[in-house]
Amino acid sequence: MVPANFEKMPRRALRRSSREQRVKEAAKKEMKRRKEARKIKRNLLGELIKGKRPVGLSYYEKCFGFKDADIIGKRILEVGAGHALFSQEAESVGAKVVLLDPTYAGKADRRIQELSKTNKLVAGMIQKLPVKENSFDIAFARTVIPDRVKGPELYESVIELLRVVKKGGWAGIGPFRNVGESKFFIRMKDFLQKAGFGVYVKRIDVPIGKQSREDLYFKVWNSGNIDSLKAEARRKKR
Known part of the structure; x- marks a missing residue:
């Protein structure tokens, strides 16, 4: 028996796939942002340790x-x-x-x-x-x-x-x-x-x-x- 929503399923699957892709991309961006933030923090601490930045x-x-x-x-x-x-x-x-x-x-x-x-x-x-x-x-x-x-x-x-x-x-x-x-x-x-x-x-x-x-x-x-x-x-x- 063919489901009544058979024709709609590929479109829904496509939308779901698109949402998952956006979530993955957002997660990657967030990871990149955090990595950059950690790098900046390490650099600031390094400069602070060397006496280059006021505390x-x-x-x-x-x-x-x-x-x-x-x-x-x-x-x-x-x-x-x-x-x-x-x-x-x-x-x-x-x-x-x-x-x-x-x-x-x-x-x-x-x-x-x-x-x-x-x-x-x-x-x-x-x-x-x-x-x-x-x-x-x-x-x-x-x-x-x-x-x-x-x-x-x-x-x-x-x-x-x-x-x-x-x-x-x-x-x-x-x-x-x-x-x-x-x-x-x-x-x-x-x-x-x-x-x-x-x-x-x-x-x-x-x-x-x-x-x-x-x-x-x-x-x-x-x-x-x-x-x-x-x-x-x-x-x-x-």
Whole structure:
């Protein structure tokens, strides 16, 4: 017996096939879009890791374990501020940020002129901060320590950073990445704890292509024992 809708079946099958084809094409496009998005994300992370892209408040919060509410009304020093994306976002939630970078010296470019409208800019180096003691609640030297300071200057720079932080405040440094830096990380942690400073370590997994790398960040609470820290540094030099 021939079905009554026999003539319509091929057309319906054709429409169904056409719908399936459109679904497949849409799925392929979505897969391609996601692949491109992942590629862009990896590239951005790669640039971020290399220090080519500025990072903002949310990334600092992830690295050093704090929230917006923790910095409201706080006076913050950002050493190596560069493009100052963090400081702009921190200011927007109620923090008061002072930016320090050697590039702020000399002729001011357009970027520095714009920053100077909303932030206090200071030209200087972390080895000798042109700032009074106990001036800030929080101080950051992200990527400056240990990336830009090497050898004995690392300990001196940490002491200098903590010098300008009030007792009970804290300083953020890092990341420590490779094997050599990890060994220094252990020595630095021991150095700080022996002098009576509290150390909080945050581990961040950073994707690099199909692999990942663990970055270590320090959040150092200032106990006020700067003299003990200096004495410990002198012992390290012997």
